Amino acid sequence: MTADFTGWHVLAEFGGVDAALCDDLEQLESALRDSLTAAGVTICDVVHKKFDPQGVTVLALLSESHASIHTYPESGDIFVDVFTCGSIGAGASKAVELLRDRLSPKDVRMQVIRRGHGSQRIEEPVGAGLTRIWDLHEVIVDTNTPFQHMVIARTEQGISLFSDDDRQSTEFSQVTYHEAMMVPAFALAETVDKVLIIGSGEGVASQMSVAAGASLVDHVDIDQLEVELCAEHLPYGYTSDELTAAVKGEGPIKVHYADGWDFLAQAAEAGTRYDVIVIDLPDERVEDAQHNRLYESEFLSRCRALLAPGGVLSAQAGCATMWRNETLKRSWNRFHEQFDTVVQYGSDEHEWTFLFGMNERIDDPVQRMTDRLDKLPYRPETVDARALERGAIEPYSLRV
The missing domain is CATH 3.60.90.10 (S-adenosylmethionine decarboxylase)
Structure with missing residues (x-):
């Protein structure tokens, strides 16, 4: 060859x-x-x-x-x-x-x-x-x-x-990634009792939510084979035994192999409300892709309707680098169309930016997060108050 x-x-x-x-x-x-x-x-x-x-x-x-x-x-x-x-x-x-x-x-x-x-x-x-x-x-x-x-x-x-x-x-950077997505939401939400996670097949976000005090975590992922293989082979997230228990509904984490769009409709019909909703999917594509619909305004609106009072929607929103920031700009605009409070966390040790939205108007969401951080049941390894303050400063391209 x-x-x-x-x-x-x-x-x-x-x-x-x-x-x-x-x-x-x-x-x-x-x-x-x-x-x-x-x-x-x-x-x-x-x-x-x-x-x-x-x-x-x-x-x-x-x-x-x-x-x-x-x-x-x-x-x-x-x-x-x-x-x-x-x-x-x-x-x-x-x-x-x-x-x-x-x-x-x-x-x-x-x-x-x-x-x-x-x-x-x-x-x-x-x-x-x-x-x-x-x-x-x-x-x-x-x-x-x-x-x-x-x-x-x-x-x-x-x-x-x-x-x-x-x-x-x-294995090296997953804690940094998952904490950037979850910790600001934990600190911003009024309470962390019921959590909905769409995507995030490794299971780390679900486990962090339980550690943060959640009594119920509905974990929705359409790709059963991927979730099972992650549990079998990744040294982080669910083990195979933990996944089996979650699929059976044994414990606070309930795994549902379903389309996120359909699950939202069922939750709305049942009148379910969540303190934290997380969207963690493969990156939105600039070109058309099947999962792009789960980033768009209609999906965000349906998530927003399921938030309990004081609830937070968290989403992986894209990359801030100027050669890859088109999807971040889209997400930024959509969140500001949907929510009265929007705050970002751009990880300084990972390339991703996460957006957090609330239906209620919070005058100083960053101060709210830093005040609450040390009181969280979950003790972060990679996020502190200074990181939250720095990470909340949006890139220049979003401010002009």
Whole structure:
């Protein structure tokens, strides 16, 4: 291999497949052929073997490399292996996704591996024409969930979580990130008893809320697989046992695998009110993206309607750097349209800015936060009164 990046290798396990389909050579070969063709790869030849008493292997020789499936009818399992190189590299993932749709497994596990020199890295976009390179010492998870491409890997910043090539959190800096999002809200809210968190799949925000005195934390995340893999592999946030208990509703944290939009409608119908609501999602895109609707004014308005008296809405609002601040400007304008009190916290040790909104008018929200900080049940590690004062000064671009 001479290229920095040679191709994609996708390994998948399909579970819960119909036993008869697992033993149907004709249907399986047709499904593989159709999926590869639709993904844009070139089939050179296909060979197959039906085993006695059961089981099928189908192997396709591709111009781009190879694809195979092997079945176990007795357990309803199908193992898939697809590698495509060159300019059609991403076709491997597409082919496996199409094959998944064709075979309708109940369970899917996928691992997407980059092959080639320099392949163990992630190029994170941080602005127009700018990328940040993450060297991955060990890839722990590399899969496509129904909603995103997810990677958990060991980096120089410890075990780290990536979504669609964007760093979400790292073992090294996650406390700084989560405290920047949660501590100002704890200090600003009239009380911290009922908390709603939308996104934030690691579970750290939920745990901080309980430590701050919350008796109920509704944690809503649409991506069940991502939350489960975070609990299994990240050394921070939920453990797998803690997540299982939260899904069952055992304890103050209740995990709901649901669309945040739908959950808000259900909470409004039930008359539920929250002291703190947190929106912690993958970054809003300048271009159109499905999750952008959870940043927009209508969603903020629906969150605002669920705030208890003295309640606070907290949201990750974007980055203050002038080459990446378009989404922060949008968030700033939306919050000021929705809330009578808006205060920001720009972390001085992380690149993100967080916005906090209240329905009530507070003359000096920063003084309110600094006065209350030392009285919080939660003891922050990375936020003090001076940090709150400094972090509340908005960037120049928001003041002109």
